[in-house]
Amino acid sequence: MQDIETGAESKVDLLDLNDLRIFTYVAVLYSFSAAAEELGISKSSVSRSIVRLEALMGTQLLNRTTRKVKLTRAGNVLKDRGVEIMKRIGETIGYVGGLGLAPHGQLTICVAADAGLEEHIQQVVLPRFLERYDKVSIVLRFTAQKSELRAESVDVALSSGPTHPPGSSRFVTMSRWLCASPAYLDHRGAVMTPEDLDKHDIIAIDDREAHMAPGLSNLLVLDFLKDPHPRLNTNDMAGARSLALRGLGVVCLPEHLCKTGVQKGELVRLLPDVVLRPLDLQVSYPSKRSAAPSVKAFAELLKASLLSASSSTVSEGQALQASIEVRNGPSGEVEN
Template identity: 70%
Template sequence: MQDGEAATQNRADLLDLNDLRIFTYVAVLYSFSAAADELGIHKSSVSRSIMRLETLMGTPLLNRTTRKVKLTRAGNVLKDRGVEIMKRIGETIGYVGELRLAPQGELTICMAADAGLEEQVQQSVLPRFLERYEGVSVVLRSTAQKAELRSENVDIAISSGPTHPPGSSRFVVLARWLCASPAYVARRGIVQNLDDLSMHEIIATNDRETHFAPGLGNLFELEIFKDLRPRLNIDNLAGARHLCVQGVGIACLPEHMCRAQVRQGELVRLLPDLDIRPLDLNVFYPSKRSAAPAVRAFTELLRASLSSAAASPALDTQASLNIDAADMPGDTSTVS
């Protein structure tokens, strides 16, 4: 190693990263006082750090005036390099910390009842999560009360609806399908257009403010359905799906709740080209622990599970009907 290289290496070995950090704050804020306030230290500590750094570098980094700080040429160079170095150090510390800090502790999850997530979470997401993260215990709740979703002891709250509650963000968007059982279609006839729905039994969830809850009723926001009333109201999506499978009537269900039943032939999808507004799921973190490893891990696992279901290949609707035309009431010649 040559003498110049050795001297440079010696200075690098003597560099105090905290002095470099303090310098970058001064250089970005152009003020000793502002840097001291931002870092929560005394202004004298800032001055000493800058002096040590200038002595180590062998050149002035700042020109001090009574009102503000001006960077020298060397100071400008060090500012750019220092900001990048601090950013990389922060990223490295965060990455290593994530490797070391596995999800652990208690995790409280609260889901809006009209989101229709209970089955997906209980049968798919939660078993995988608990198996993968042995240090986490889970409290899982479903509620129809908006206030409960905002309780401060809730780590992850998931709501549904077209509007985002304050502080929340859109989590995932799910398609909705209009479904009936093969037995119902055989008994009452296939739905060939929107007008046909007025002659069918409609299953919806109950809602205090409207005839249809957000989870099922957006189909009926269309003007053509302004006078349509359901034959049956029920207060949960799983119950609506069960009754639909039993042949009671037609229901509008989130895709993740009915895709398997359609594939297995328990339900058939009606009017697949009908433009039904999708179901928006929103997520927020009342306990302010959104950065906790357990919170991030569960949120991403649920998102991946729902996205995977939505991304699976579309089903052949007519093939899934599997109904003998002779069993269909009325004229079926127009059915493709």
């Protein structure tokens, strides 16, 4: 028994935690290629890590075929343990790093370009945050590259769409509104029913990564559009709003991007009773500093701000609770 324990201890000493981390990505995604993309490393690096880990464990963890990866019994066990170990390590690093400290130092934020948050973060959230926390400096990046959202230097990563990095969690859900300018509607006619949209120019936000047809049919619960091809297609949400304001068509936007325009009479909300699929924003903390005061403070302020800007998606109690959290400051906390 002592020999077995001694052998296990020696393997722990030899274990490279990065190999374990890479294995958990392969195990969760069932894919060497997807794991390599998520981690921002080469597929050959992933393969070498798995080989080293299997040699150390003395057993096969994965069954590789031409196209797929399947976990062995040992692989399934290590997957469950590995995910838990990585989670605890991240929590520990973040907790110890934030003990007894006010928000300070550099905070790196990376936001997916298709999240539509550029304007809101730069014009609403950052001015408030920097005024409140004068010892924090910000590195802000907006990107269309998924790999940048997973860089280990990133403290807060925000993404949208159906596919998110492993370990990400739902941050906030935003409702979407269908809008057009008064001038456009005067020229092209009112939109009284969903079927009327077939007669109108559609400004679509390109959503290729969601593997959905562009246009509005990917957003509406009822697929009533005969022609899903838009007149205009852009990957810039703020740009899509500008096009709609100039009277170039009908657009579907997150509420926080069009609510003010509707209130000012610059846009008209169409078909308010039609249910649109909401925009789910996800958050992840690649640097493992989720418990750091600056990270928590920014995340809480952004969340409260979005809930306030999109009040129709949440109860008054939820918005009030988020505002209280911000006022009080951060709380402790497969294919090959």
